[in-house]
Amino acid sequence: MLENKKGDYNMKAYIKREGCISCGFCETTCPNVFRMADDGLAEVYVDEVPSTDENSAIEAQENCPVAVINVE
Numbered sequence: 001m002l003e004n005k006k007g008d009y010n011m012k013a014y015i016k017r018e019g020c021i022s023c024g025f026c027e028t029t030c031p032n033v034f035r036m037a038d039d040g041l042a043e044v045y046v047d048e049v050p051s052t053d054e055n056s057a058i059e060a061q062e063n064c065p066v067a068v069i070n071v072e
């Protein structure tokens, strides 16, 4: 992945929460971005994915069993 040399690269993460099956994978894989909310579904709780968490956020996207995570 290309890095913005100015350090202002801002990847964002989204979850289509209505499709989440509460498996917990995303929280386990990338806990700085995803967490399980009080309603039992995963949520994104940061505005932007920290640069050090980009790879794990992508891993969560690629391995979510119902493919409801999008990072871009």
Ligand code: SF4
Pocket: 015, 019, 020, 021, 022, 023, 024, 025, 026, 027, 041, 042, 060, 063, 064, 065, 066, 067, 068, 069
């Ligand atoms: S990996 Fe997907 S299905 Fe599992 S908790 Fe996260 S968003 Fe929900």
